């Protein structure tokens with residue numbers, strides 16, 4: 001049974017004004033990107049610049065430029081943003097069949113799904129549904145999970161943020177088998193990747209012969225038993241979204257457990273480091289986790305029935321947005337900086353995009369601005 005989120009709680013007027021200002025700055029930066037580097041779909045900046053030869057590790061961010069344009073169109077109704085968003089969404093054509101990544105939710109939810117939501121054009125559904133069906137092909141019967149891009153034996157917490165498109169495809173086509181697979185993946189992730197204290201593991205490894213779970217590991221975090229912040233926010237926002245599709249209260253509980261961990265371990269400003277347990281982090285902040293977290297907290301506030309907890313999540317999301325729209329994080333006035341939000345981290349272990357702008361960070365920052373302004 002699907003759950004419809006309640007109307008959002010009100011956001012203080014001064015924060016809304018800050019968000020509106022940040023959105024105008026974002027529009028300038030996105031327009032500059034399209035003019036300086038037409039059709040470039042980057043992951044992270046180097047010294048604030050998008051165009052460089054840095055390694056990608058995997059290709060998962062290509063939908064987020066179009067996604068930012070669709071959000072800007074939603075707010076401005078400026079035909080420039082619609083035309084540009086359609087152009088950038090079309091650059092993704094063919095990726096709906098891509099079996100090399102577990103990120104088709106990231107790629108198509110931000111772009112084609114928003115395109116569909118804005119225009120109601122049902123002809124777009126074929127591509128969105130295909131992306132969900134392609135994701136379903138990653139399912140491993142033994143172990144009951146969707147495999148990550150690295151190997152058959154591997155599951156990532158990030159996949160929880162990609163399952164929405166599979167639920168969407170299963171619903172649109174009435175495909176019960178696909179629905180059962182994605183549902184099983186969510187239970188497997190909950191069981192093996194979310195810990196009792198609400199922290200999460202980035203990766204899990206299975207025995208391919210027996211399907212038995214072997215161990216928790218990480219590519220992004222400090223240690224295998226530590227807590228990579230962005231992974232936790234993928235989990236919190238992802239499980240909250242899964243609750244809206246399934247109405248299964250266990251998924252809401254998991255999202256709340258993640259939320260509790262986030263609030264208990266993060267300083268008052270609301271921005272975590274790359275890993276909460278790392279002793280000497282390379283940067284004190286991982287702003288993209290905060291932007292994803294803000295979206296997850298805004299969503300939770302509209303899902304839980306207890307008004308006290310709903311208000312607490314809402315106010316926490318507002319606190320994060322107060323911080324992210326301030327001078328430390330908004331790249332406004334930083335000469336030559338091409339991103340929107342500073343102090344993101346991509347892949348700390350490989351030294352990729354550390355203390356930089358990151359494309360998904362900018363996208364979820366815009367989504368959080370949009371939520372704060374009650375457009376989502």
Ligand code: GLY
Pocket residue numbers: 060158230231346
């Ligand atoms: N690939 C998802 C992430 O880096 O968070």
